[in-house]
Amino acid sequence: MGNGYSHIGVSTHNMEATIEFYERVLGFKRVVDNLTRINEGGTLRQVYFDVGDAQYIVFMEPKAVEGISDDYDTGINGALGLPGGMYHLAFRVRTLDALESRRQQLEARSIEVSPIIDLGHASSIFFTDPNRLQLELSCQTRPFDESDLHQESTARLAR
DSSP states (O other), X not given: OOSOOSEEEEEOSOHHHHHIIIIIISOOEEEEXXXXXXXXXXXEEEEEEEEETTEEEXXXXXXXXXXXXXXXXXXXXXXXXXXXXXXXXXEEOSOHHHHHHHHHHHHHTTOOOOOOEEOSSEEEEEEEOTTOOEEEEEEEOSOOOGGGTTOOOOOOOOO
């Protein structure tokens, strides 16, 4: 173990909006776009985006597949009755300048994005994708060390 992950699979009801966002807004390369015809009826489209280091985020879009609702919550948190952010995806940004640049690019596209938040070990911004998944762009500002174990702090929940 310790080799990272292969992929994270999540879902969408609108693959075209998802492709637009992940390819054109975030700049992730689409490397697989596959349509599977389900024997019992319907289709499942899977699109892989390369997020770096041979790791991928895979979106699945079911259409008319028996047993899969057409309106389930693709944002995960709402379906579970949780505040935003309890389930989220964080992507690495290498520098604080790059993080600020990405924040400005998101704002320029009228995407609601947080200011840069200092998390102690990293600085991050938060926003949501078209599927209501909370995303984070994070720049690690120092390595983890023993002081990171057994910490306590206060915060306000994201809504």
